[in-house]
Amino acid sequence: MAVTLTPTAATRVQKFLAGRGKGLGLRVGVKTSGCSGMAYTLEFVDEASPEDQIFESNGVKILVDPTSLVYLDGTELDYAKEGLNEGFKFSNPNAKANCGCGESFSV
Amino acid sequence: MALLQIAEPGQSAAPHQHRLAVGIDLGTTNSLVATVRSGISEVLPDKDGRALLPSVVRYTNSENIEVGWEAKALAASDPRNTIVSVKRFMGRGLADIGDLENLPYEFIEAPGMVKLKTVAGELSPVEVSAEILKVLRQRAEETLNGELSGVVITVPAYFDDAQRQATKDAARLAGLTVLRLLNEPTAAAIAYGLDNASEGIYCVYDLGGGTFDFSILRLTRGVFEVLATSGDSALGGDDFDFAIYSWLWNTHNISSLSPEDTRTLLTESRLAKERLTDIAVTDIHCTLTDGTQIQAILGRDTFFEITKPLLTKTFSPVRRALRDADLQITDVQGVVLVGGATRMPHLRTAVAEYFKQEPLINLDPDKVVALGAAIQANALAGNRSDNDLLLLDVIPLSLGIETMGGLSEKIITRNATIPTAMAQDFTTFKDGQTAMSFHIVQGERELIAECRSLARFELHGIPPMVAGAARIRVTFQVDADGLLSVTAREQTSGVEAHIIIKPSYGLTDSEIANMLTAGINNAEHDKRMRALREAQVEARRLLDATETAMSENGHELLSKPEWDAIWNKIYDLAETLMMGDSNSLEGLRKATDELNAATTEFAARRMDATIQRALSGRQIESIQV
Numbered sequence: 241m242a243v244t245l246t247p248t249a250a251t252r253v254q255k256f257l258a259g260r261g262k263g264l265g266l267r268v269g270v271k272t273s274g275c276s277g278m279a280y281t282l283e284f285v286d287e288a289s290p291e292d293q294i295f296e297s298n299g300v301k302i303l304v305d306p307t308s309l310v311y312l313d314g315t316e317l318d319y320a321k322e323g324l325n326e327g328f329k330f331s332n333p334n335a336k337a338n339c340g341c342g343e344s345f346s347v
Numbered sequence: 348m349a350l351l352q353i354a355e356p357g358q359s360a361a362p363h364q365h366r367l368a369v370g371i372d373l374g375t376t377n378s379l380v381a382t383v384r385s386g387i388s389e390v391l392p393d394k395d396g397r398a399l400l401p402s403v404v405r406y407t408n409s410e411n412i413e414v415g416w417e418a419k420a421l422a423a424s425d426p427r428n429t430i431v432s433v434k435r436f437m438g439r440g441l442a443d444i445g446d447l448e449n450l451p452y453e454f455i456e457a458p459g460m461v462k463l464k465t466v467a468g469e470l471s472p473v474e475v476s477a478e479i480l481k482v483l484r485q486r487a488e489e490t491l492n493g494e495l496s497g498v499v500i501t502v503p504a505y506f507d508d509a510q511r512q513a514t515k516d517a518a519r520l521a522g523l524t525v526l527r528l529l530n531e532p533t534a535a536a537i538a539y540g541l542d543n544a545s546e547g548i549y550c551v552y553d554l555g556g557g558t559f560d561f562s563i564l565r566l567t568r569g570v571f572e573v574l575a576t577s578g579d580s581a582l583g584g585d586d587f588d589f590a591i592y593s594w595l596w597n598t599h600n601i602s603s604l605s606p607e608d609t610r611t612l613l614t615e616s617r618l619a620k621e622r623l624t625d626i627a628v629t630d631i632h633c634t635l636t637d638g639t640q641i642q643a644i645l646g647r648d649t650f651f652e653i654t655k656p657l658l659t660k661t662f663s664p665v666r667r668a669l670r671d672a673d674l675q676i677t678d679v680q681g682v683v684l685v686g687g688a689t690r691m692p693h694l695r696t697a698v699a700e701y702f703k704q705e706p707l708i709n710l711d712p713d714k715v716v717a718l719g720a721a722i723q724a725n726a727l728a729g730n731r732s733d734n735d736l737l738l739l740d741v742i743p744l745s746l747g748i749e750t751m752g753g754l755s756e757k758i759i760t761r762n763a764t765i766p767t768a769m770a771q772d773f774t775t776f777k778d779g780q781t782a783m784s785f786h787i788v789q790g791e792r793e794l795i796a797e798c799r800s801l802a803r804f805e806l807h808g809i810p811p812m813v814a815g816a817a818r819i820r821v822t823f824q825v826d827a828d829g830l831l832s833v834t835a836r837e838q839t840s841g842v843e844a845h846i847i848i849k850p851s852y853g854l855t856d857s858e859i860a861n862m863l864t865a866g867i868n869n870a871e872h873d874k875r876m877r878a879l880r881e882a883q884v885e886a887r888r889l890l891d892a893t894e895t896a897m898s899e900n901g902h903e904l905l906s907k908p909e910w911d912a913i914w915n916k917i918y919d920l921a922e923t924l925m926m927g928d929s930n931s932l933e934g935l936r937k938a939t940d941e942l943n944a945a946t947t948e949f950a951a952r953r954m955d956a957t958i959q960r961a962l963s964g965r966q967i968e969s970i971q972v
Contacts, residue, residue: 252385256353260386266353271760283354284386291867307791307870320350324394324490327350327384 241313242295243268243302249319249328250298257284257300264288265301268317269308278311280330350492353385366496368526368728369487370534370720373476373500373514375434376556378402379714380483381721382491388538388718388725390711391490398714400486404478405429406467414482423610426451428465432557433479436461436472437517438509460513473517480521497526499724501716504530504562504576526727532562533571534719535685539707542569547680552698552706554661554688557583561664563672563679575672577664582657584620584688590654591616591645595631599641608635615641623650624690651693658697665701682706687713729767744862746801746823746831749786751776751887752880753795758823761791761863768824772838775819776888778895779811783819787833787848791866793873794880799862801848806835808842814891875932882935886924889939893917893946896953904952913949916942 245253245266257263269281285303288294293309295302304312315332369382369391377399381390390398397416405418406428413421422429430452436444441456453464462469480500487495500523502514511528518525529537532551536542541549546566553560560578564571592613595601604612615633622629623645631643669676682702688694689712698706710718747757750773759769775783783806790798809817818838825831834845866873894917901910920938923931 253353256385256387267356271757280351281354282351283356286356306867307873310870310874322350324391325350325492327352329350 241293241309242297243304243309243312243314244295244297244316245300245302246316246318247298249317250300252319252328253300260284262286265294265303267303267305268312268315269305270311282328355386366728367487367491367493368497368499368721368724369483369491369495370529370717370722370724371480371483371498371500372531372534372714372717372720373434373479373502373517374402374555374716375432375558376402377713378479378483379717380487381714381717382487383721383725388721390714390717391487393486400479400482402434402479403429403431404433404475406465406470408466412467412478414478423606427453428467430463430465430470430475433472433475436463437476438507438511438513439472459509473513473520476514476517477520480518480523484521484523495523497524497724497728499527499529499534499720499727500525501529501531501534501720503560504532504573505560505578526724529720529723530562530571530573531560531685531716532564532573532576532683534716534723535683536564536566536571536719537722538710538715538719539681539683541566541681541683542571545680548574548674548678549681549683550665550679550702551683551685552661552665552689553578553685554694555583555686556688557581557585559583559661559664561661561668563668563674574674575668577668577671579660579664582660584686586657587620587654587688587691588613588617590657591619591631591650594645594649594653595641595643598643605636611635612641619645620650620691623647624692647692654691654693658694662697662701676702679704683715684708684712685715744789744799745791746825747788747790747798748773748821748833749788749795752884754793754877754880755788755790755795755798758821759825768822770820770822773819773821774815775809775812775817776814777891778814780814780817781809781811782807783809783835785821785833785835785844787831787846790862792862792869793877797865797869801831802833802846804833804835804844804846806837806842806844808840809837810840814888879932879935882932882939883924886920886935886939889942890917890920890924893942896946896949900953900956901949904956905949909949913942913945916945 253266257265263284263286265285267281267283267285269283270278271281285301288303289305291306292303293306295304311334312332313334315330315334318329318331320326320329367382369380370388372379372381379390379398379400381388383389392398393400400415401419403415403418403422405413405421405425407413418429419431422431438460440459441447441454441461444450444454444461447454455462455464455469457471460471460473462471463475484495484498498518500514500518502511506514514528515525531553535551535553536549544566546568549564549566551560551562551564553562558578558580559582560576562576563574565574595612595616611633612635615631619629619631628644628646631641631645633641635641679702682698682704684695684698684706689698689708695706695708745757745761746759747755750756756771758771759767773783784803785806786795786803787801788795788798789801792798806819809819820836820838822834822836823831824834830847832845832847834843836843893913897910897913901913905913916938920942923934923938
């Protein structure tokens with residue numbers, strides 16, 4: 241069971257955490273909504289919850305709550321640039337279908 | 348694939364409803380737009396990488412309106428229709444505007460605010476400003492990939508109510524929701540994080556292109572209060588260019604210049620001034636239209652000497668403001684420099700000497716106001732949890748709505764800070780559906796049966812449409828007292844229904860804790876149940892759609908064996924669905940896929956038939972793709 245970051249993504253997270261001045265790591269989760277069932281969430285973490293699963297990838301701590309982990313196991317995050325925009329991209333082996341915009345998925 | 352940004356703890360937005368918020372510095376000379384992405388405030392550049400947008404709007408005979416660099420380039424050749432520095436006319440009557448004779452515009456007196464006569468008709472300054480805002484809005488929406496939920500626009504601290512209202516009107520005209528108007532000096536202070544610094548007095552020294560503004564702020568408990576403002580509306584970076592230009596006149600015995608040569612020489616002067624920020628000595632050379640060569644070497648010493656009177660001039664408003672606020676220089680805890688002209692080294696030295704401390708300079712002085720506005724916009728849009736400007740409460744359990752299949756769709760997730768508002772669009776399930784029932788629930792579980800039911804209400808009068816065409820926006824709003832109000836509104840007709848509930852009523856802390864642990868312990872089970880319910884909804888939708896299609900034109904488009912084959916699959920799926928066994932997820936998916944496969948050919952023929960109907964009797968030229 242794990243959620244990982246590519247080296248590029250890990251460098252960006254470290255930069256953002258440094259810019260923010262505090263934070264334990266990155267929280268990755270899912271939320272039930274969106275056009276295709278589930279949606280990803282990405283947040284900074286200030287306090288871990290007792291039930292959190294903690295992974296370490298390329299020097300960054302990734303926290304996932306157990307309800308989300310069942311949908312996220314094996315997911316890798318990358319950081320990409322598209323046109324003027326840039327941000328994190330998910331590749332999730334559990335996702336059967338993505339909606340057109342890629343913000344939500346179903347299992 | 349969408350690209351995600353990292354949110355503050357508990358502040359992730361649901362898909363398609365990211366609370367995109369930007370800060371806009373709507374300046375006299377230049378405007379900028381900035382936003383906070385993954386915790387860092389940054390200015391958004393245009394496609395050519397330019398952050399600044401000149402606040403210049405040019406109207407032409409056609410519908411075409413030019414904004415920014417193109418408009419600025421043509422300002423000299425078409426002065427009457429090219430509106431420069433429109434900010435000076437915002438909320439102003441004819442009598443308020445000085446030096447009318449020096450302005451190239453044809454003013455018309457109108458109640459409340461002047462209008463400008465251009466080839467495109469009579470325009471109010473609000474309309475002109477809206478054009479600038481529209482360009483910034485488009486830039487932001489293209490960059491951030493979505494609609495903006497709100498903006499913070501900065502205004503000078505001395506703007507009165509009429510000027511502020513005019514700025515808000517311009518934003519509304521540009522299709523923007525104003526979260527707040529923010530004073531420019533306050534925005535600069537926020538950009539430097541002074542709102543988290545120790546309480547006390549801060550000064551903002553803002554030398555822009557054509558204006559000088561000085562403000563004194565007092566920070567108490569995270570809130571800035573403007574104690575005094577002063578300035579000089581006819582003193583700016585441009586005057587420093589002009590000082591070099593005059594020096595060139597004197598040293599080269601120039602007696603008269605054509606307007607074009609004047610512009611060339613002023614541009615060269617500005618470039619020389621900018622170079623002197625980094626180097627001690629610079630060359631100036633240019634060729635005038637009559638072939639005269641202008642050659643000069645300008646050192647910092649000379650530049651400092653010829654512009655010293657200008658610099659001295661800025662300190663008299665500074666003294667006035669300090670006197671107004673009844674403060675001494677020693678009371679000042681920090682000085683922020685704003686405006687491109689504050690890059691000049693001798694200005695920085697002079698400010699440091701005057702206030703007996705080094706000014707804050709590590710942010711780009713052109714961008715600092717926009718950066719601060721973006722930080723404020725981000726906080727106001729609810730993307731920041733550690734909001735130290737307000738004492739905040741959180742929602743203990745998620746609030747959601749029942750969707751098809753008895754599933755809970757969470758609209759406001761737990762730990763969201765209140766007050767908060769979230770909206771999500773829903774649609775109809777059946778063709779011609781005119782009413783919708785809403786069931787509001789609380790809890791972390793996936794199935795409605797395992798969440799706490801809060802209230803039900805209905806929306807009637809939805810115009811009949813095909814399934815999936817109606818757009819019903821459901822807004823959950825929790826006020827500072829924890830009161831939830833839910834509004835459902837059909838977007839095309841505007842029909843609306845709403846209800847108010849107190850969600851935490853009657854729940855003890857241990858009950859809340861139990862509801863949370865149940866969510867965690869049943870994660871796997873809930874996942875399977877959600878998948879099953881979703882498969883059931885999908886199967887039911889497919890059955891409905893196929894049956895409708897069959898009765899519409901199944902007989903004309905299908906042979907007898909094809910007709911039978913599809914009906915067989917319909918029966919198969921209906922039977923699998925009716926059995927309702929919780930283990931039949933695979934079976935349900937298989938039957939659904941089979942019916943889908945069996946109807947592919949039929950769907951293609953229906954599409955062809957529709958296209959044929961749409962195209963018959965029309966010539967190829969008349970069809971626009």
